[in-house]
Amino acid sequence: MKLFKNIKKWIENQEHLFYMFLIILIVPNVVLCFTEPLPLMAKICNVLLPFACYYVLMTLSRNCGKMLWILFLFVFFGAFQIVLLYLFGQSIIAVDMFLNLVTTNSSEALELLDNLIPAVIIVIVLYVPALVLGMISIVKKRRLSLEFIRRERKKAFIVLGISLISLVGAYIQDSRYELKSDLYPVNVCYNVALAIQRNALTQSYHETSKDFSFHAQSTHPENEREVYVMVVGETSRTLNWQLYGYERETNPNLSKQSGLIAFPKVLTESNTTHKSVPMLLSNITACSYDSIYHQKGIITAFKEAGFQTAFFSNQRYNRSFIDFFGMEADTFDFIKEDSVGLTYNPSDDELLKLVEQELAKGANKQFIVLHTYGSHFNYRERYPSESAFFTPDYPADAERKYRDNLINAYDNSIRYTDGFLARLIGLLEKQQVNAAMIYTSDHGEDIFDDSRHLFLHASPVPSYYQLHVPFLVWMSESYRTTYPKHWEGLIKNRNENISSSGSFFPTMLYLGGVETAYRDDLQSVANPLYTMKPRVYLNDHNEPRPLHDLGMKKQDFQMLKQKDINY
Template sequence: MKILWDKINKKYELSWLSALIAFSGIFVFTQNIVFWRTVLNLVPFDSIQDYLFVGVMLIVLLSLMAILFSLILWSRRLTLVILIMLLSLSASFNYFSYHYQIYMDRDMLTNIIETNTLEVVNLLNGELLAWIILGAVVPFWLLTRIQIKPVVWWKGIMQRLCLVTGALVIISGTLFGLNFYKDFASFFRNNRQVVKLIMPSSFVASYVSYAKKNYSQAQPFKELGEDAELVKPVEQKKTLMIMFLGETARRQSFSLNGYEKNTNPKLSLQENLVSFQNVVSCGTATAVSVPCLFSKMTRAEFDKVSAENQDNVMDVLQKAGYKVLWRENDNGCKEVCNRIPTQNVSDYTSAKPSAGVLYYDEYLLEGLDNYILAQDPEDNLVIVLHMNGSHGPTYYQRYPNNARVFTPTCDTNRIETCETEVLKNTYDNTIAYTDDVINRGIELLKRYQDQYETSMLYVSDHGQSLGEKGFYLHGAPYMIAPEEQTSIPLIFWGSDEFYQNRNLTLSCVQKKAQQENYSHDNIFHSLLGLLQVQTKEYNPKLNIFTEC
């Protein structure tokens, strides 16, 4: 046994050159399971050329990995620390990408960095642990068998130069010398998302992009709406609007939009309510969509760092004289509420959280009556309620037992193991519960119609995939994201007086809601228009309600 153990535990002393090649091989073969699975599914293997193409891809990937490690691994002491970090990240990513069709880019990395502890806990399970053990711990043990020989600094640099040069020659020779460039160009042009599956280069590239955006491009704060003023006749009542900011709700699961299950039994009975049928989100993750939808910037020009360094529509409303309040029940407002009064549900409710950590969205309404009654009668009010909504994968924890309308349900975080209809039942329960909470908000507003012109706007930050085309959850790169992740609900309700004093025609709004295409780009200007705020920042062409 001792002899066997000694052989297993034997260490191999290698030069930097050999060690970097070994590291590259270990990562290419153990940390790119999803990449290779995707490639093998996409290549038709109709001819010998297809087999040669995959072989050349292996050579190119090994060469590129050698270049990457030559650039990031310099210290013998830090090498193992960096490698175990990359192995752990790669193994975890492979698990989620394998099961949920997740792709790594800057937006996904931002989402990961800004994910709170609760969301991490919801994702943990035994299979993930097994993936990390097999995908990170075992390869790391292999890496610890390698001892790097000490070398004079200039020789180390020369070895790296030789490795990088050799790798570039190999890449050039295989792509151009063997005439495979056209195959690579065609394959990756038609399947650009595949590059985002390569580990650990996708993590490294995403982090470099993230750091560049967040640290290298620091910008002075840009004031918007300094000229903002509320323009409404003196005889009009004050305004009270509640805006529900939904989380992970997709348009396709709302019966108001034609879904076969009755997920909106209460809102469908509300008069003066309009559900917009064709609305798309700015992004596929909260970290992008929330700041984008409140920003003046359109999706085409949106930049997260710029958004954080300028006023958003909530700031402009506050400058115009509105008293604003943000209530939070998700994982943060993504910098949108930095300059306005904010309350977290956990700060004011006496209710106990579900599953020990989660508060149901109904608690966003707790104490709102007292808040409204405590305000000066001359104040115009806007209240934003950021819901936990339909956040996955633990959909079953997002609603109380009495809201469990559709059964059977998928009561696990391993949603890929549930039958499609069972998973949809669970998700649909979150939508039905959202319907109930919004309806409660409208009923609350009705109690104040004698004092205020009241209205409600509901919009989701992005959608959600439930296994369609192999995708689960959200966060797919926008250019390949399925419509389930980008098609979102947008619902508006207003009191009779609210409609009348803005000369809004309900039938016109309903017609536009059925026929026209809208997006998060419209939210900034629609809010300013509905709330009668005049400023040079306002563009009536982007106000959904202008023509009505």
């Protein structure tokens, strides 16, 4: 009872709350000192300068609870930052993280949230009591003494002066140091502004792109029936594909498939779905990403060339470019949206039923795009339980101790994708026409692969495991006979270094005989004259950056070297 009274007396003391709120506000900065690869002076500045600013602001009112709630946005950023650090281990809240809030569907978010419970608990324990105490202070109109406010304000300005000296030191020690990128929470505020700007541009897309045209034409004979299918996978990494030397039988069907070429040295230019997929579905690459607000996707190019087009997705709407590009098709269906329930979880095989229906239309020229759910976490929900080949695949929670189970479940999802693609090829073979299919994944995935214990994807700093993706091209026997040089080109280029973001679009157009000024033939893997461009990655500020300028770790470059991938 006495202990309870002492605690109650302590938290009713406004001076104690003043210091407690100040410490809570600065927690993310202290943690970032240990996670971010910055010079010593930058780390000192990154704690002192925000601390001094919070200190000064807290002295602007005699009610410390009122000031905490005025600074609520920074409390929210702090909570978000802690969850991010728990998930990825480093980096401040990126622009893409804010955009993910409006483009990630709720079912995906709920799947992930279940595995962030420790981080959520930390956030609740750290911030909720402080906000409650702050509200009590406001309601009960408690006040700090004028003498206390004056004394603390003097101290705050002294700390501010010292912090400005440390800022000068940070610039002297590293000329690349800049507030908008390196100082929390200035960098987060800058990223919020960028996110708002990009969201506004996205919402204006239909207006800014309405006059765009590829001026595309078909170069293949008009009376020649042909079918082309573009498949965009989800979260599938090369490392777990048998086709690329993985010791497990994750590709029992494709390993025996004739007319199939697998490219082993392919990297994506983004580890986020909302950027990677639009790049795959359009002429946009990391080097031209901001042009996305003015251009249309590959479906429009095929439509202009006289093709009947279709887009079928096993994902929900994301209210962005994936939806925009998909809805350019003559026929489109986001099958998860066919049910109002968030728990509706159809397998990718449901897409094949739509493909069958589309093929049955018998159009002379057909182009079909599929966006699968592939190997997205939770892996166990990507395949029927009776299809579990690698066991045990349960429990497969997002914890390092369950890595073996996670790998089993993940490999089962790859094996299911193998069957899906084999069945799709079977449908195309039945048409007995000139047909081709290309497949790649938007990005890969971390699954507690090394000492960093990273998991999932979309981290602000990518890893090798998130970048290395499978890339397949299949041609029917009829197509190989009609266009032998395209087949020869695939064989010639199979061991070349390739960017999926740069080559997927031109390869599909090249195979389909769709000619446009936007088609870069030197990036088509079916072209014997294919030429590799320098590797780049689309960073959070939509800037193309070489891989060595992203903050990637030595483990990543060791893996790239091991796979003989140019970086």
